[in-house]
Amino acid sequence: MSKTILVTGGAGFIGSAVVRHLINDTVHTVINLDKLTYAGNLESLTTVSDSDRYSFEKVDICDAEEVKRVFTTHQPDIVMHLAAESHVDRSIDGPGEFIETNVVGTYTLLEQARAYWSQLEGEKKAGFKFHHISTDEVYGDLPHPDEVEPGTELPLFTETTPYAPSSPYSASKASSDQLVRAWLRTYKLPTLVTNCSNNYGPYHFPEKLIPLVILNALAGKPLPVYGKGNQIRDWLFVEDHARALVIVALNGEIGETYNIGGHNEKQNIDVVKTICTILDDVKPKEAKYAEQITYVTDRPGHDMRYAIDASKIQKELGWTPQETFESGIRKTVEWYLNNEAWWKAVLDGSYQGERLGAGN
Ligand SMILES: NC(=O)c1ccc[n+]([C@@H]2O[C@H](COP(=O)([O-])OP(=O)(O)OC[C@H]3O[C@@H](n4cnc5c(N)ncnc54)[C@H](O)[C@@H]3O)[C@@H](O)[C@H]2O)c1
Structure with missing residues (x-):
């Protein structure tokens, strides 16, 4: 049966993948609520925005009156909450906006969702869900292979790993996760939470590593790598994440948390070298792209390793990633080569140009 799904942050990297998946591959109706910060781009939705199952509301999640209007007008069955400030480096330079959007904004959305849900009746009330989308960064970091005896089994983040966020970004996301759980426990608002590893893929704002x-490689610019480049991330292709999120939103158990990951632990330097090798193959030039790699001062408080145990969502909801890192990263490089108009429009709008966005 067709549902009305309110997606916050639907003009962002992951949110737009969720909206495209919902419109292209399901029968559900989508309301995209987004403030359109520097990270939100309606250009990412041109392939679906003509659908009569899609509508857009330019709204700030911190604006209670406007959020209330959106609930009243569209009467959603499910909320998928992705709107957030998401870049760790920006959170170090200016944490205020992260607290405002990620903490106060989530609080505002929860309160408006609760007011709306409280007055629903019957099946509409029983079926309502609030799905909060979060990150594995709330768990802090894990032992790195360089720090342990060879052969030691390395732990993974599970749904019961205690929270230990390191950056203002991850602390603000951890706070929002806890608010969501408190609204379930105290007010019985039907919520679920997902925590995912690093995403990559098409329509990714060009301040994040991949x-x-x-784009720096193509422009002949330095390829900045933090520290020794040995930080490990567990990479997941964004379209695999979007599928997982829709499965959780539709079929997940209220009150549960699901970790989502790609089983792709890679050191940052290896990710950068892989991109260089693909570019050497698909867009060769005289010098090797890897010659542009430069090492820059590490980010303060930089987490060394993230890795997700995604067995719960696999066992309980039947989700597994379809893309390997090798296939996904090649698709991503080729997408940027074929979609210059998108990234030029995004860069013209807002890009800060000189940032060393060498982490996730
Ligand atoms: N990118 C990742 O690797 C990753 C991994 C795990 C979880 N997440 C989480 O997934 C969500 C989406 O991440 P992303 O990478 O797509 O982020 P993004 O920065 O690309 O997009 C965020 C979107 O939220 C919108 N937004 C920001 N502040 C808003 C506000 N006050 N009101 C309404 N809209 C607002 C922006 O305009 C943008 O469209 C975030 O909650 C993030 O914490 C991201």
């Missing part, structure tokens, strides 16, 4: 490296 798109930054692709």
Whole structure:
């Protein structure tokens, strides 16, 4: 049966993948609520925005009156909450906006969702869900292979790993996760939470590691790598994440948390070298792209390793990633080569140009 799904942050990297998946591959109706910060781009939705199952509301999640209007007008069955400030480096430079959007904004959305849900009746009330989308960064970091005896089994983040966020970004996301759980426990608002590893893929704003490296490589600019480049991330192709999120939103158990990951632990330097090798193959030039790699001062408080145990969502909801890192990263590089108009429009709008966005 067709549901009305309110997606916050639907003009962002992951949110737009969720909206495209919902419109292209399901029968559900989508309301995209987004403030359109520097990270939100309606250009990412041109392939679906003509659908009569899609509508857009330019709204700030911190604006209670406007959020209330959106609930009243569209009467959603499910909320998928992705709107957030999401870049760790920006959170170090200016944490205020992260607290405002990620903490106060989530609080505002929860309160408006609760007011709306409280007055629903019957099946509409029983079926309502609030799905909060979060990150594995709330768990802090894990032992790195360089720090342990060879052969030691390395732990993974599970749904019961205690929270230990390191950056203002991850602390603000951890706070929002806890608010969501408190609204379930105290007010019985039907919520679920997902925590996902690093995403990559098409329509990724070019301040994050992978798109930054692709575009700097093409422009002949340095490819900045933090510290020794040995930080490990567990990479997941964004379209695999979008599928997982829709499965959780539709079929997940209220009150549960699901970790989502790609089983792709890679050191940042290896990710950068892989991109260089693909570019050497698909867009060769005289010098090797890897010659542009430069090492820059590490980010303060930089987490060394993230890795997700995604067995719960696999066992309980039947989700597994379809893309390997090798296939996904090649698709991503090729997408940036074929979609210059998108990233030029995004860069013209807002890009800060000189940032060393060498982390996730
Ligand atoms: N990118 C990742 O690797 C990753 C991994 C795990 C979880 N997450 C989480 O997934 C969500 C989406 O991440 P992303 O990478 O797509 O982020 P993004 O920065 O690309 O997009 C965020 C979107 O939220 C919108 N937004 C920001 N502040 C808003 C506000 N006050 N009101 C309404 N809209 C607002 C922006 O305009 C943008 O469209 C975030 O909650 C993030 O914490 C991201």
